[in-house]
Amino acid sequence: MPETAVTALWYRRLVLALLLAPALLWLFALIILPHLDLALLSFRERVAPRQYVVSLAQYRTFFGEPLYWHVFVRTALLSALATALTLLVAFPIAWIIAKLARGRMSALLFVVCLIPFWVSETVRTLGWMILLRESGVLPALLVHLGITRQPVELLYHDATILVGLVYTSLLFMVVPLVGSLESLDNALIEAAYDLGGKGWSILREIVIPHAAPGITAGCIVVFMLTLGNYLTPTLLGGKNSQWFTEQIYTQFITRFNWEQGAAFGFLLLALSTAMVWLGLKISGQRFSDVMRRA
Template sequence: MFRQLKARFGSAIAMAVVGVLGVWLIAMVTLPQLQMIDYSFRPSLLPAEIGGPKDHWTLDNYVTLFNNEIHLAIFFKTLWSSVLVTLLTLCVSYPLAYFLAKVASPGQAALCLLLLVIPFWVNEILRTFAWFILLAYSGPLNELLLSMGLIERPIRYMSGDAGVLIGMVYAYILFMVFPLYNAIESLDGNQIRAARDLGAGSLRTHWRIVIPHAKPGIATGCIMTFMLAAGSYAVPALLGSPGSRWFTQIIYNWFFAGGDWNQGAAYAFMLLVLCIGFMSLVMRLFKVGLADIAK
C-alpha cells in the first residue's frame, strides 16, 4: 500500500497517510481494546490497592457470568433475539431491495432510497422515542387498529419483545437494504428472464438465481445487522421491558451503576467474542470470505 501511495503522491504524503492511519489504528482502536481486556482479567480494587499484592491476573470476572443464571439467560436471550432481529430485517429488506434493484425505474428507485435515508438523518435516540410514542398503550397504532376494528382492546407492545424487535428492525433496515441492493443490482437481468423463460416461477427464480447471486450481500447485511442488534443499547432501554433486557444493559450497569469496570469489561469482552463467533459462522454458512464482504 505504501509503495502505491508513494508512486502516486510522493513519499512525504505517503508517509503522512500511513502514519495517521497507523496512529489511529493503534492508539484509538487497538490499545483501548487491550486496556479493556487487561481490566477484565483483574479484580476490582480500591485505588489504593492498585499495584498492591491483590492486583493480579484472575478469571473471576468471567466466572461471575457463568455463576449468575439471570445474566447467563440474558446473554443467550440477547444472542437469540439478535438472530431473530437479523432474520426479520432480512425478510423485510429482501423484497424491498429486489424492488429497488430490478423492478423500479431509476427515478422510483432514487425516490425510495431517499425516503429510506431521510429518517436516518434523525438521531437514533429520537427515532426510537418516536416508536415509543407510536407503540404506546394508548398511542396512534393501537388507536388506528381499534378504530379499524382489527383489535378489541389495546395491545401492550412494549411489555414483551415485540417493541424491541420492531424498533431494531426499523433502526437497522438500511444496513441490510444497501448490501442487498448492491448485490442484487449487479445481477444480469437476462438471468432472471432466462429462468422465467425456462419455465421457473417467481419463487424458484429467487431461490435458484437471485438469492445465490446475492449471497455475499445477504451475508454482509446479516453480519452488520446482527452486530448492531447485539450491541444495541438505546432500543432495548427505551422500548423494552424488564422481561426483555439486553446484555448491553447489564454491561452498562456494571460500568456505571455498579462502578465495577473490570466486571463490565469481562462482560463486554464476552459479547465481542460472541459477535466474532457469529460472524465467522455466517461467513462459513454462506461460503463467503472477508474480501467478498469488503466489497
C-alpha cells in the first residue's frame, strides 16, 4: 500500500512539472527575461563600437530634449481625454442596454454594438480616412449643404485623433459598464426616486457608486490601449500625430538606436503601469478582478 502511495505522489509531481513547464517557459522566455533585457538596454550607453557602459544617458536625453517629453506628456493627456470622452459616450448606451431596453431588444443592441469591433482596426481607420479626408465624404457633404464653400481637411487634427481613439475604445468601455449596471437592482433606483431623489442625485449617489468597478475596469483598459495605440494616431493624425509609440518606433526601427528606444519603452510602460495602479488604488479593487471583468 505505501508503495502505491509513493507512486501516486510521483505521478502527481510529474503531472505538475509537465503542466508547470510550459507556463514558466512562456512567462520567462517571452515576458520576464525580455523586459529585464530591455531594462538593461535602456541603462547603457555606447562609448565605442561594441563598448558599453552603464549610464543614465538615455533618460537624460529624454528629459533634456523638450521634443521627447512634450510628446510624452501630450500622449498621456490626450489618452486621458480620450478615456473620459469614451466613458461619456459609452455610459448612456450601456444604461440603455442594461436598464431601458428589454429582453431580445437589449441583447440585440448589445450584439450590434460589438459587431464593429470584430473588424480589424485597420479597416475601421480606413473608413475614417475615407470619411474625413479633404476629398472625402464629410467635406463633400458640408459643401453640398452649403456649410463650407471649399472642402475642408478634417484629417490631421487632434480632434480627429480623439474621434478615432474613442471609436476604437468604445467596446472596452461598453462591456464592463453593461456588466456592472445590470447587477444594479432597479428597486434601489425606485426607492431613491420615491424618497425624492432627482435624476442627477440618483446618478451620483446610487448609480455611479454601484457601477464604480465597471467604470474603473473600462477606464484602465481604455487608457492603456489608447496610450499604446500606434495605428489610429499615425494614420488619422499624419505628421501632426506626435504619439509616443511613434517615437519608440522611430528610435528602434528607423534610427536603430535601441538603447534610446528601450528607455522610451520603459517610460511608456511605467506610465501605463502607474495609471493602472492608481486606478486600482482609487477604486480599491484587486487587479485580478478587474482583468476578469474586462
